[in-house]
Amino acid sequence: xxxxxxxxxxxxxxxxxxxxxxxxxxxxxxxxxxxxxxxxxxxxxxxxxxxxxxxxxxxxxxxxxxxxxxxxxxxxxxxxxxxxxxxxxxxxxxxxxxxxxxxxxxxxxxxxxxxxxxxxxxxxxxxxxxxxxxxxxxxxxxxxxxxxxxxxxxxxxxxxxxxxxxxxxxxxx
Amino acid sequence: xxxxxxxxxxxxxxxxxxxxxxxxxxxxxxxxxxxxxxxxxxxxxxxxxxxxxxxxxxxxxxxxxxxxxxxxxxxxxxxxxxxxxxxxxxxxxxxxxxxxxxxxxxxxxxxxxxxxxxxxxxxxxxxxxxxxxxxxxxxxxxxxxxxxxxxxxxxxxxxxxxxxxxxxxxxxx
DNA sequence: TATTGTTATACTCTATAACTATA
DNA sequence: TATAGTTATAGAGTATAACAATA
Numbered sequence: 197x198x199x200x201x202x203x204x205x206x207x208x209x210x211x212x213x214x215x216x217x218x219x220x221x222x223x224x225x226x227x228x229x230x231x232x233x234x235x236x237x238x239x240x241x242x243x244x245x246x247x248x249x250x251x252x253x254x255x256x257x258x259x260x261x262x263x264x265x266x267x268x269x270x271x272x273x274x275x276x277x278x279x280x281x282x283x284x285x286x287x288x289x290x291x292x293x294x295x296x297x298x299x300x301x302x303x304x305x306x307x308x309x310x311x312x313x314x315x316x317x318x319x320x321x322x323x324x325x326x327x328x329x330x331x332x333x334x335x336x337x338x339x340x341x342x343x344x345x346x347x348x349x350x351x352x353x354x355x356x357x358x359x360x361x362x363x364x365x366x367x368x369x
Numbered sequence: 370x371x372x373x374x375x376x377x378x379x380x381x382x383x384x385x386x387x388x389x390x391x392x393x394x395x396x397x398x399x400x401x402x403x404x405x406x407x408x409x410x411x412x413x414x415x416x417x418x419x420x421x422x423x424x425x426x427x428x429x430x431x432x433x434x435x436x437x438x439x440x441x442x443x444x445x446x447x448x449x450x451x452x453x454x455x456x457x458x459x460x461x462x463x464x465x466x467x468x469x470x471x472x473x474x475x476x477x478x479x480x481x482x483x484x485x486x487x488x489x490x491x492x493x494x495x496x497x498x499x500x501x502x503x504x505x506x507x508x509x510x511x512x513x514x515x516x517x518x519x520x521x522x523x524x525x526x527x528x529x530x531x532x533x534x535x536x537x538x539x540x541x542x
Numbered sequence: 543t544a545t546t547g548t549t550a551t552a553c554t555c556t557a558t559a560a561c562t563a564t565a
Numbered sequence: 566t567a568t569a570g571t572t573a574t575a576g577a578g579t580a581t582a583a584c585a586a587t588a
Contacts (some may be wrong), residue, residue: 228459231447236511237519238425238436240532241418243461243539248411251542263411264555286401288416291557295571309570312574317564317569335405346410349541350534358534359413361523366416368522369424369431437578454546466579467546482547490546490587 248346255341259334264289265301266338269331272307272321279318280309306330395497404511421519428514432507437462438474439511442504445494452491479503 233239250262261269267287275283284294298321301307306327309319323331347355406412425436434442440460447458457467471494474480479500482492496504520528 227449228444228448228455230459231443232508233440233443233447234533234536236443237516237528237535238418238421239440240535240539241421242436244409244542245414245418246461247539247542248414249392251509252411263415267406267409267412270404270406270409271401274406275401278401279569282401286403288419290557291570292558292572315477315565315569317562319570327532338409343410345542346538348480349537351431353409354534357527358531359408361527361531362413362417363407364408364522365519366413366420369417369420369518373559452546463580464547465549465581488546488588 251345252338252342255337256334259330259337261330261334264297266334268297268301269306269323269327273323273328273331277320277323279312279320281318283321290316301327388458400513424518425511425515428510429507432503432510434503434507436471441470441474442479442496442500442507446504449495450493452485452493454491456494470540474500 247262252266256262256266264287268283270281271286272278280294281291281297284291289297298307298309302309305324307321307323310322312318312320343355350358380407427441429435429439437460441456444456444459445451452465453467453471455466462470471480471482475482478497480494480496483492483495485491516528523531
C-alpha cells in the first residue's frame with residue numbers, strides 16, 4: 197500500500213498554530229518552521245560559518261584574500277622557514293591541494309618558495325616584503341571591519357567565550 | 370633586490386623559545402605555532418564545524434545519512450506538504466542542487482514527491498512511513514551519540530550558550 | 543509573462559594515486 | 566626504501582543559464 201501520488205486541496209493544514217497568518221485567504225509564503233533543526237549544533241554551526249566567511253570575503257575584497265590564503269600568510273609569518281608539508285598539514289590542507297594555493301600567492305609576490313640547502317627536496321616558505329605589507333593591511337581590515345562587527349554583535353566577553361568553546365570542539369571533539 | 374633563492378643551514382631559528390625541544394640535535398618535527406590564527410573566529414569556526422560534521426557522519430554511519438539529508442528529513446517532517454522550492458530555500462540549498470539530494474532520499478523510500486493538485490507545477494514533499502521510522506532512529510543516534518558528547522565536552526549550560534551565539538551570527542551577522 | 547522542477551554545466555574544495563628528485 | 570613537491574584525476578558542494586510544463 198503506497199502513498200497516493202496526488203495531494204489534497206489547499207488549506208488542509210491549519211494546525212501548528214496559524215500565527216503569522218493575515219486575514220483569511222491571502223496565500224502569502226509563510227515561512228517554514230525550523231523545529232528541531234535550530235537545536236542541531238551542526239546545522240547552526242555551518243550556517244554561522246558560512247556567514248562569517250562571507251563577511252570575511254567582503255571585508256577583504258580590496259586585498260583579494262580568501263580565508264585560506266590569509267591563514268597561510270599568518271602562519272608563514274609566524275613560522276618562517278618551514279616547508280610546504282608542515283604548513284599545509286598544520287592548516288589541514290592536503291599537500292597536493294596546497295600547490296595551487298601557493299602558486300597563487302607566489303605569483304602575486306606575497307610569499308616565496310626557497311629550496312632548502314639541508315634537504316633539497318623541500319621548499320622553505322617565507323613572506324616577501326610585499327607579502328608582509330599586505331598581511332599588515334589585511335590584519336587591520338580584519339580587526340576593524342570583521343572582528344569588530346562580531347564584538348558589536350556578541351560583546352567582547354561572549355566573543356571570547358565563543359572562541360574558547362569552538363577551540364575546544366576543534367581540538368578535543 | 371630579490372630574496373636569495375637558497376636557505377640557510379639548519380638550527381638557524383632557536384628563537385621563539387625552544388620549548389618542546391629535547392636534548393639537543395634531535396630534529397623531531399616540532400609543531401608550528403598558530404599565533405594569531407587561533408584568535409581568528411573564522412578559522413576556529415571552520416575547524417570546529419568540520420569536526421562536528423565528521424563526528425555526525427560517524428554516528429550516522431549505520432543509517433547512511435549526511436547532515437544535509439538529515440536536515441531535509443527533519444524539515445519535511447515538521448513542515449509536511451511544502452514544495453521543493455520552499456524546503457530547499459529554507460535550508461539554503463539551490464533548487465537545481467536539491468534535485469539529486471531528493472532523488473537519493475526518494476530512491477531509498479525515505480520521502481516522496483507528490484504532484485500538487487493546486488499548482489500542478491510543484492511537488493509537495495512528505496516523509497514515507499519508512500522515512501519517519503528512519504528519522505526517529507536518526508534522532509536517537511544524534512541525541513545519544515552526537516549531541517551527548519558535546520554536552521560532555523562543554524557542559525549543558527555552555528552548549529546552550531554556544532548555540533545561542535551561533536544562531537545570532539547565522540541570523541544577524 | 544512568471545514560476546516549478548529539471549538538465550546541463552562550471553567552478554571550487556577535497557581526496558587519492560602516482561610520478562620526480564632527492565634522501 | 567622513504568619523503569617533498571608535484572601532477573592528474575575524481576568526487577563532493579555550490580553556482581548560473583535555460584528548458585518544459587504549468588500558471
